Amino acid sequence: MKTLIFQEIIIHNRIYNLFKYSLMFFTFCILSVTMISSYENIQNFGIIFSVITIPLAFLSLSSNLIKSDIEDGTMEILLTSRSALQIIFAKYISLCLCVIFSFLLLSPIIYLVYDIQLSLFAIIILCALMLILLSSAIITIIASMQGYFRSNTNFLSVLIMPLIIPSIILSGILIQSPFDTHYLFIMLGINLVIIPPVLYLSAYLIDNIYNI
Amino acid sequence: MISLHSLSLAIQNKELFKNISMSFLPSSIVYVRGENGCGKTSLLRIIAAIQKPTGGRVTFGINSKPVFTLNKPHCTYIGHHLGIKQELSVFENIKFWSEIFDSPELISASITYFSLEEILDKKCYELSAGNKKKVALSRLILCPSKLWLLDEVDSNLDQSNKELLLNLIVSHANNGGIAFIASHNPPPIKTAQILNLSDYSA
Secondary structure, three states: OHHHHHHHHHHHHHOOOHHHHHHHHHHHHHHHHHHHOOOOOHHHHHHHHHHHOHHHHHHHHHHHHOHHHHHHOHHHHHHHHOOHHHHHHHHHHHHHHHHHHHHHHHHHHHHHHOOOOHHHHHHHHHHHHHHHHHHHHHHHHHHHHHHHHOOOOHHHHHHHHHHHHHHHHHHHHHHHOOOOOHHHHHHHHHHHHHHHHHHHHHHHHHHOOOOO | OEEEEEEEEEEOOEEEEEEEEEEEOOOOEEEEEOOOOOOHHHHHHHHOOOOOOOEEEEEEOOOOEEHHHOOOOOEEEEOOOOOOOOOOEHHHHHHHHHHHOOOHHHHHHHHHHOOOHHHOOOEHHHOOHHHHHHHHHHHHHHOOOOEEEEEOOOOOOOHHHHHHHHHHHHHHHHOOOEEEEEOOOOOOOOOOEEEEHHHHOO
16 A cells, blocks of 8 residues: 555656646745735735635646556556555545645745734645545546546536535635634535545446446 | 356447356466457456456466455456556666565566666666567566466567567466466467367357
8 A cells, every 4th residue: 555655656746747736836826816916805815715726736637647547557457456445545645645745835835925823824724634635535536437437528527526615615714714613624524424435436436447 | 276157248238258167277378369359358357357257257276266356466467558657767667566566576586587677777668669568577577476367468579588478477387377368379388278269259
């Protein structure tokens, strides 16, 4: 499992430059929000936007996650040596780690640029972590579907992406009123409801990828 | 011993083969033959437990357990697609698979056997088709399983590398291993058994 995660992290960063890409994406989002917002709105709008852009950063990643493994034959060989669930977990965890690391690197900039209190900063980090965990799971299932159905799968991502919307809305509310911490537990609940079945479904699709 | 019990496969309502029932003892080298689209690759995938047959089952080992219930990896599979990451170096690919198969001590043996020393640092996209095939074949040494499933592995190889591969397959069989080789070429090993899928087509 550890080997698989480590290899996925290498592939994400050496081949797809995921870490650099997400770091640049977040930086660009923060800077652009700073430029287009008025001085009065910059703190609220900027902070919210820097968190809710996280799912957007994932949109382009789904095609690299599993389809490339199927096309180059890696998936066949991995399936002979590991269970589909282990493969999916490794892909999910590596995806989360790469994006979490780049967001954490950027978080001091958010803290300094928007001049926020430490308690709000902690809420932002927690919201970001929840969103990253959920978005990674959603992207994993989209990637699995793209691998399983091979063609005409773009519409599937349109159907599945709205699963992130409640968490995005809750993040916005929570950042605007950081003392209502019960929203954080609702976000945690949403993650617990969505992530495990999504990962199991992804593993099921991968397990049956050659049975279609 | 590996046994195929009434094995059948249909894809999209087209029956590729049906009722294959046979057993192969340790040290068997089996050439799977048949025309294009007759199910050679699918048969190897079924034996590798990554594809399910529409009927029948495959059992392997001393206890004749169904392959789907065996601990992984129960076989070494080399398919049409070689399973190498083009953007990584030859050594990085070999190292990854050695870690997957938990056999880092066999890295140097696999490099030496297929003479990969001079291309170790090259990215795989820089390699010729033959060299890419050699990198993929190094997995045969890295994975210490008794069952080898090889799908048209001798394509793109020059004569000397074909002989190296044959020697490896023969020595694997001499050590009690079983090798299934899907190929269009006539078997170069006289003692090899032939499983002609055309005989089992619907």
